[in-house]
Amino acid sequence: MSDLESCTEHVNALVAENADIIFNKKVTLAEERKWLSGELEKMEKKEGIPLVPEINGEFGGLCGVSKQKGKLSHIAKFGIAIKKKFRGTGIGTKVLLKAIEETKKQFPEVEIIELDVFATNEIAKRAYMKVGFKEVAVLPKGVKSNNKYVDRIVMYLELER
Numbered sequence: 001m002s003d004l005e006s007c008t009e010h011v012n013a014l015v016a017e018n019a020d021i022i023f024n025k026k027v028t029l030a031e032e033r034k035w036l037s038g039e040l041e042k043m044e045k046k047e048g049i050p051l052v053p054e055i056n057g058e059f060g061g062l063c064g065v066s067k068q069k070g071k072l073s074h075i076a077k078f079g080i081a082i083k084k085k086f087r088g089t090g091i092g093t094k095v096l097l098k099a100i101e102e103t104k105k106q107f108p109e110v111e112i113i114e115l116d117v118f119a120t121n122e123i124a125k126r127a128y129m130k131v132g133f134k135e136v137a138v139l140p141k142g143v144k145s146n147n148k149y150v151d152r153i154v155m156y157l158e159l160e161r
C-alpha cells in the first residue's frame, strides 16, 4: 500500500470510529493527496514536521507539528492519531516525545507547544500530561458533534532547552 493510501485509510478509519478528532467526514484519495502535499510543502518551508511512526514495518499513524506565524512564531501546534490496533502500548507517548524533541531541534525559535483536546478524550489528555503538557483553558461547547456539545481543552507545554 502506498503512503497516500495508508494515510487515507487511517483518516477514514478515525472518522468511522468517531474518534475525538476534528474530522467528521471521510476523505477521498485526491483530497488526502492535496492535504499531504500541503504538509510536505510546510516541511520544505521549515513550517512543519510530519512524523509517521512505523511499527514492524507497518504504517502506525500520523503526528504533525505546525509552526505558527507572525506574532505567534514562538508557538507550534500539535496533532496526533495512532492507528487503533497500536494504541495503548506506549506508542503515542513515544511519538509525542519524539515530536517534542524534533520541535526543539528544528524550530529554535519555538518556545511553546499548544494543542486542543476534546474534554471527553481522557486517553489523549493522559498521554499529553505524561509528556509534560498542562491544561490551561477550557472553551465551553468548543466541539459540536452530532448536535451535542463537548468542551474543548487547551493544553500547553513550555519547552526547556
Ligand SMILES: CC(C)(COP(=O)(O)OP(=O)(O)OC[C@H]1O[C@@H](n2cnc3c(N)ncnc32)[C@H](O)[C@@H]1OP(=O)(O)O)[C@@H](O)C(=O)NCCC(=O)NCCS
Binding pocket: 019, 020, 021, 080, 081, 082, 083, 086, 087, 088, 089, 090, 091, 092, 093, 094, 116, 117, 118, 121, 123, 124, 126, 127, 130
Ligand atoms: C491519544 C493517543 C495518541 C495516545 O496514544 P496511545 O498509544 O494510545 O497512548 P499510550 O499507550 O502512550 O498511553 C498514554 C496514557 O494513556 C493511558 N491509556 C492508553 N490507553 C488506555 C485505555 N484504553 N484506557 C485507559 N487508559 C489508557 C495509558 O495508560 C497511558 O498512561 P499511563 O502510562 O499513565 O498509564 C491515541 O490513543 C490516539 O491516537 N487516539 C485516537 C486519536 C486521538 O484521540 N488523537 C488525539 C486528538 S487530541
